[in-house]
Amino acid sequence: MDMPLPKTLPDGSHLKSVRHLKKNADHRKVRSIILVSMSNDVQKQYDRLDDVASILQRMKEVYAIPDRYTRHVATKEFFRVKMTEGSSVQEHGVKMLSLVEKLEDLKAGLENDT
Structure with a gap:
């Protein structure tokens, strides 16, 4: 089928x-x-x-439930992101929030302290 x-x-x-x-x-x-x-x-x-x-x-x-590799890549992206010099704090905050939402969608399981 x-x-x-x-x-x-x-x-x-x-x-x-x-x-x-x-x-x-x-x-x-x-x-x-x-x-x-x-x-x-x-x-x-x-x-x-x-x-x-x-x-x-x-x-x-x-x-589809994401596999471990997809979660690993998203987690790595989250922890490697840095605020670029000259950019606004607001832009960086929006980017970080979108990455957090992506991790939540993937059920990556970040702790609240993180």
């Missing part, structure tokens, strides 16, 4: 045609089940995607 369906079949392949129709019907069923299991707001975002593979890929991008 994670591979898109081929658009055309070779000419004269009756058995392949039957298999293609069956696979296409299975994809439509799975797509329908996935969409029905979503809330209406989320369903509207994915309804425009035609195949199951696209829906699953998009869901992985949006809802």
